[in-house]
Amino acid sequence: MATLIGENINLRALEPEDLDFLFSTENNQDFWKVSGTQLPYSKYILKKYIKNSHQDIYEAKQYRFVICTKIDTPIGIIDLFDFNPQHKRVGVGILLLPKYQRKGLGSEALKAIIDYAFTYLDVHQIFANVTTNNLNSISLFEKFKFQKSGIRKDWVYSDNTFKDEILYQLIKNTNEP
Structure with missing residues (x-):
């Protein structure tokens, strides 16, 4: 699937x-403020999560992709x-390990997921929730023409x-094929 x-x-x-x-990503407390996590995950729970990750997005209403380098090194998620096929929308969240940020890799990942969601999931819109102090994410979503909706x-509550949290939306241009 070339889209990804x-x-x-x-x-x-x-x-x-x-x-x-x-395990290292989910248990990194620096990431908890953007993920809503408050407790660490055990390897046992994460093994179960990985085992069940094959569930179709239409069933689970969510799907996690690993962002990898070309040599298959995981660098983010x-x-x-909140996939809703009836209303043709889905939320997106992105996390890149700090040493891979500000190198264009998040842009590549977001572009790929936007193409995937509009093409294969046939959504009308993609939304993202970003705190007003997360300048890297604000820059990334605005680069792809996500609009502040509220x-x-x-x-x-963190630190x-x-x-405040910004709701961003990217609505598919219905004039494009």
Whole structure:
């Protein structure tokens, strides 16, 4: 599926070999403020998650892709969530390990997932939720013409303070084929 291949990255399904990567990512407390996680995950739970990750997005309403380099080194995760085929929308969230940020790899991954969602899932819109202090994500989503649709005031509590959250939407141009 060429849609999930970029110039420098690939998006692929979770594999059993991703257990250690997923364990370190999910249990990194620096990422918890953007993921909504508050407790660590055990390897046992993550093994079960990987085992069940084959579920179709129409059944699970979500799907996690691993962002990999061309030599299959995992460098991040991009999730589709709250998939609603009736209303033709899906949410997207992206996480890149810090040493891979600001190198264009997140842009490649987001472009691939946008193409995938519009082409294969036939959604009308993709949305993202970004705190107002997450300047890297704001820059990334705005680069791809996601529009600010609203702000949820004091929506996320982290680092002993409330943060506003921006709702971004990318609505498919119905004038394109």
